[in-house]
Amino acid sequence: MASETSPHTGEPDGGSVRVDSWIWSVRLVKTRSAGAAACKGGHVRVNGERVKPAYGVKPGDEVRVRQPGGRERVVIVKRAIRKRVGAPVAVECYVDNSPPPPPREAxxxxxxxxxxxxxxxxxxxxxxxxxxxxxxxxxxxxxxxxxxxxxxxxx
Known part of the structure; x- marks a missing residue:
């Protein structure tokens, strides 16, 4: 039985992954502990609900992360990964539906x-x-x- 695995992480593509680990893996937060703190503080929502750090995300889920400075990132999970990967690979793991950042005032x-x-x-x-x-x-x-x-x- 050959199951599909990610070529970069060796993890199953279809399973669920902890939300704090996933947002760290795809580089939405700098550290995993910052991802856990964001979840505990209510700054992370999956499919419209506030979640705890151990909540499992799977492909197709909508994840909203409120970042420092007031910007909110809205992403759709394409692939669940556990390990942190390079930025070009991380971008392939989600679809970014975030609104554009506000223009800086000159x-x-x-x-x-x-x-x-x-x-x-x-x-x-x-x-x-x-x-x-x-x-x-x-x-x-x-x-x-x-x-x-x-x-x-x-x-």
Whole structure:
């Protein structure tokens, strides 16, 4: 009786594998312990349900992994593997249905000064604070503060 085995891992292709081991094997997380921690923290779902690290995944299952930074990876299991493989082989073990990552904002760094210009003056610091407030989209830092009495009367 010859059963189908994976040429790279020697493991059966049709069986189930622990979810923490599988997401580590296909390089969705850096370490197996990080995969187990993600499962325990509720960041891994298989077919819409939160799972424990020992849950078995099999081909055809949908695995959702929420990664640091808020990005969610949605993959369909094509092949169940137990051992970590190279990146080109790992990509063949799943179908990636993840939404594209959000575009990075092209924001000029606020407060970058030329070398050798010395410490910023009080006016420079206020300008930098104003730029930081605009970049964070909160509006000017002092907008909630009422104006001074002298400014209100026009003195």
């Amino acid at each position: 924001v000029a760094p606020a407060g970058v000064r030329d070398r050798g210009t010395g410490r910023p003056t009080k006016r420079d610091r206020r300008d930098m604070d104003r730029l930081r407030a605009l970049n964070s989209r909160r509006g000017p830092a002092n907008s909630a503060r009422p104006p001074f009495e002298d400014e209100a009367e026009g003195r």
